[in-house]
Amino acid sequence: MSSQLATAGGPANPVPPAGKRKSVMGTRPWVAALFLLPAIVLLGALVVYPIGYSVWRSLYDADGSGFVGLGNYGDLFSDDATFTAVKNTAIWVAVAPALVTGLGLVFAVLTERVRWSTAFKLVIFMPMAISMLAAGIIFRLVYEADPDQGVANAVVVGVHDTFAESSVYPKARPSTESDLKASGGGAFTSTGTLSAGTPALVPLVGIAPNKVPGDPGDATSAEPSGDGVSGTVWLDFKLGGGGEKGAVDAGEKALPGIKVEAVKDGKVVASAKAGDDGTFTLPAAADGAQLRLPESNFAAPYNGVDWLGPSLVTPAIIGSYAWMWAGFAMVLIAAGLAGVDRNLLEAARVDGANEWQVFRRVTVPLLAPVLVVVLITLMINVMKIFDLVFIIAPQPSQDEANVLALQLVNASFGGGNNQGLGSAIGIVLLLLVMPVMIVNIRRLRKERRR
Amino acid sequence: MTTSSVPLKGPGEPGEPGSPAQPSAAVDAAGPPERSLASKLAGFFAGGAVRVFLVVVALLWVTPTVGLLASSFRDPTDIAASGWWEVFSKPSQLTTESYSTLLGKEEITDALWNTVLITVPATVLVVVIGAMAGYAFAWMDFKGRDWWFVAVVALLVVPIQIALIPLADLFGDLGIFGSVLGVVLFHVGFGLPFAIFLLRNFFAEIPRELLEAARLDGAGETRLFATVILPLGGPAIASLGIFQFLWVWNDMLVALIFSDSGSRPLTVALTEQTRQFSGNIETLAPGAFISMVIPLAVFFAFQRQFVSGVMAGAVK
Structure with missing residues (x-):
């Protein structure tokens, strides 16, 4: 509870020194005992007893029968799944609090200048109200891999396709009757050569005629074109069958946009694109060259980023955490900012400091105590992160995203059935927050003495 | 009487319209009169950039929730076929079927x-x-x-x-x-x-x-x-x-x-x-x-x- 202790300890709202107050009722110990009894009993049974039990249980093996000493604590580093959890929790503690505090600081400073800051703060703070489960579902939806489902990939693919051409016929390939053979890297090259005056035939298959993108018209046979090499690219298949293989039959679809290249000794000497009726014309230079369909015709469409795959899953979940908690940091820092002496900032400006220098040299140092409180609060919170990881990380990559609190549950209840290891993880979590506990107690005792 | 254990009172708290902005506004109004035109212009454009940035951030922050809300009002076929953002171009997709x-x-x-x-x-x-x-x-x-x-x-x-x-x-x-x-x-x-x-x-x-x-x-x-x-x-x-x-x-x-x-x-x-x-x-x-x-x-x-x-x- 460092946050309110730390801030409440300031001169603005001191905790009253309890030690000097006297009861107005006189001393009647049994009344006090009655008022305290429910709380003491419940705290003892539900909070204090579990700590002791966990310490004892962590020294025993999986089913609690054999004493293993500190063996379970050693497993934190030797057990693969648990060590992944240790590493990921370290990443969380190192990255998430700093990221969230940074966002909160930027938002708090910038909103000072706008009139609708309250509306902005409401929007940013809103995620604090909802459960981590709801936030998890929200972000699972954001990170859906299919660009037609997840907004993150929809944006990524949209941006990507604006700058990079994508292929229209990812599944098409030359029919076996044609003499185009796979020539590595997804391209196809003819075994024979082109000759002027003889139209080249490029029959492709692999797409259903009713699923051709853009629904093009029927293909027409290319006319011989003087010195150049003409040809047709079409879908050599029609619904209901019929038609001769390798020949442009009535009712067979053109495949406009397919790129063809003429290649001599491995060098592209000419290239063209099939038109709306499937025909193309290469210049005279193509005479005697091999015909090649470059791989760009058949490249699989760009499907965006695998957000929840093994490599990005932890950063992606940290992103959703930042979405939830930036409002917390912002509101605390804004409260601190409201207490900053404006004259100091104005003095710096008068002295010629620009806004960045004022921020960096005056505002941030003045806010340092608040920033530390926010950072520590978030660190404690992040150590115990569970729900977001549990919900957002899909089964296949959940092991990669594992964190201590999740591993505790998995090890003890989720099939691991190793309550010894689970208890050890619980004790480690307690030890990690122990410094804050000590600071809280010290602060309390200092206030008493005042 | 104050809530001593609660750090947030008054300034900085949502629900107190404009309170955090007031001190800076007051300072700005009483700002040094010798500010040059150039610095005023720079301040104006910087202020504009800040507003644009904050609007973008706010949109970024509400989009995930809007996505969930929009998805909840579409039927399973639409959900499988296209993204939730389609409801803005095709409001007819909206239905309370999922809820019922x-x-x-x-x-x-x-x-x-x-x-x-x-x-x-x-x-x-x-x-x-x-x-x-x-x-x-x-x-x-x-x-x-x-x-x-x-x-x-x-x-x-x-x-x-x-x-x-x-x-x-x-x-x-x-x-x-x-x-x-x-x-x-x-x-x-x-x-x-x-x-x-x-x-x-x-x-x-x-x-x-x-x-x-x-x-x-x-x-x-x-x-x-x-x-x-x-x-x-x-x-x-x-x-x-x-x-x-x-x-x-x-x-x-x-x-x-x-x-x-x-x-x-x-x-x-x-x-x-x-x-x-x-x-x-x-x-x-x-x-x-x-x-x-x-x-x-x-x-x-x-x-x-x-x-x-x-x-x-x-x-x-």
């Missing part, structure tokens, strides 16, 4: 009812027991009072994870593992340290004359507690109540382990649908939204108490 399907499922309505059955007692018990103990710590004399209070403060940051295994064993022995009672007890145990701490600090600031006056009127401890302490402690009790209510309502971890198929709350019922995420959006989106409605309503209705409650209890 979801609320027609007994397992979901039961889970929603369980959420209430868990949340209400867990909140009331924490407030009542916490207030009694807080009053004792603030206004009664007994041996070792300060030491007991130090012990309570020490328990503030104990992670709930540490109690999962011990209490699962204990509740198993008592025969309440898997019941609503077990989940409630867990939340009461871990809600109390914060409740006692918050309320003791608040009660201690109640002017002693008020208590003495009531005492002279012949009020006993119980009447004093009920007629003076509780009414005057209203603001702190409201903050605590809201925080504890939301904490329990939003909890998934405790219920995941301590409830069974008959006592599980909405969060746990939804969790089981997340295994097959893409195929279950028509269940998950409205389900998540239903679980969000109460917290959001509380948020918008009680911004002040909400913010102070959440802020004070954040370390939990």
Whole structure:
């Protein structure tokens, strides 16, 4: 509870020194005992007893029968799944609090200048109200891999396709009757050569005629074109069958946009694109060259980023955490900012400091105590992160995203059935927050003495 | 009387329109008159950039929630065929079908009812027991009072994870593992340290004359507690109540382990649908939204108490 202790300890709202107050009722110990009894009993049974039990249980093996000493604590580093959890929790503690505090600081400073800051703060703070489960579902939806489902990939693919051409016929390939053979890297090259005056035939298959993108018209046979090499690219298949293989039959679809290249000794000497009726014309230079369909015709469409795959899953979940908690940091820092002496900032400006220098040299140092409180609060919170990881990380990559609190549950209840290891993880979590506990107690005792 | 344990009062708090902006506005108005035109222009454009940036950030922040909301109002075929953003170009896709399907499922309505059955007692018990103990710590004399209070403060940051295994064993022995009672007890145990701490600090600031006056009127401890302490402690009790209510309502971890198929709350019922995420959006989106409605309503209705409650209890 460092946050309110730390801030409440300031001169603005001191905790009253309890030690000097006297009861107005006189001393009647049994009344006090009655008022305290429910709380003491419940705290003892539900909070204090579990700590002791966990310490004892962590020294025993999986089913609690054999004493293993500190063996379970050693497993934190030797057990693969648990060590992944240790590493990921370290990443969380190192990255998430700093990221969230940074966002909160930027938002708090910038909103000072706008009139609708309250509306902005409401929007940013809103995620604090909802459960981590709801936030998890929200972000699972954001990170859906299919660009037609997840907004993150929809944006990524949209941006990507604006700058990079994508292929229209990812599944098409030359029919076996044609003499185009796979020539590595997804391209196809003819075994024979082109000759002027003889139209080249490029029959492709692999797409259903009713699923051709853009629904093009029927293909027409290319006319011989003087010195150049003409040809047709079409879908050599029609619904209901019929038609001769390798020949442009009535009712067979053109495949406009397919790129063809003429290649001599491995060098592209000419290239063209099939038109709306499937025909193309290469210049005279193509005479005697091999015909090649470059791989760009058949490249699989760009499907965006695998957000929840093994490599990005932890950063992606940290992103959703930042979405939830930036409002917390912002509101605390804004409260601190409201207490900053404006004259100091104005003095710096008068002295010629620009806004960045004022921020960096005056505002941030003045806010340092608040920033530390926010950072520590978030660190404690992040150590115990569970729900977001549990919900957002899909089964296949959940092991990669594992964190201590999740591993505790998995090890003890989720099939691991190793309550010894689970208890050890619980004790480690307690030890990690122990410094804050000590600071809280010290602060309390200092206030008493005042 | 102030809520000493709540760091946020007045400035910086949503719900106090414009208060954080006022000091800087005042400074700007009284700014140095010798500012050059160039610096004024630079300031104007920088201000514009800040506004644009903040608008973009705000949009970025609401988009995920809007996506969930939009998805919850589309039918399964549309969800499978295209992204939720299509509802803006085709509003005819909007339908409440997912909600009626979801609320027609007994397992979901039961889970929603369980959420209430868990949340209400867990909140009331924490407030009542916490207030009694807080009053004792603030206004009664007994041996070792300060030491007991130090012990309570020490328990503030104990992670709930540490109690999962011990209490699962204990509740198993008592025969309440898997019941609503077990989940409630867990939340009461871990809600109390914060409740006692918050309320003791608040009660201690109640002017002693008020208590003495009531005492002279012949009020006993119980009447004093009920007629003076509780009414005057209203603001702190409201903050605590809201925080504890939301904490329990939003909890998934405790219920995941301590409830069974008959006592599980909405969060746990939804969790089981997340295994097959893409195929279950028509269940998950409205389900998540239903679980969000109460917290959001509380948020918008009680911004002040909400913010102070959440802020004070954040370390939990």
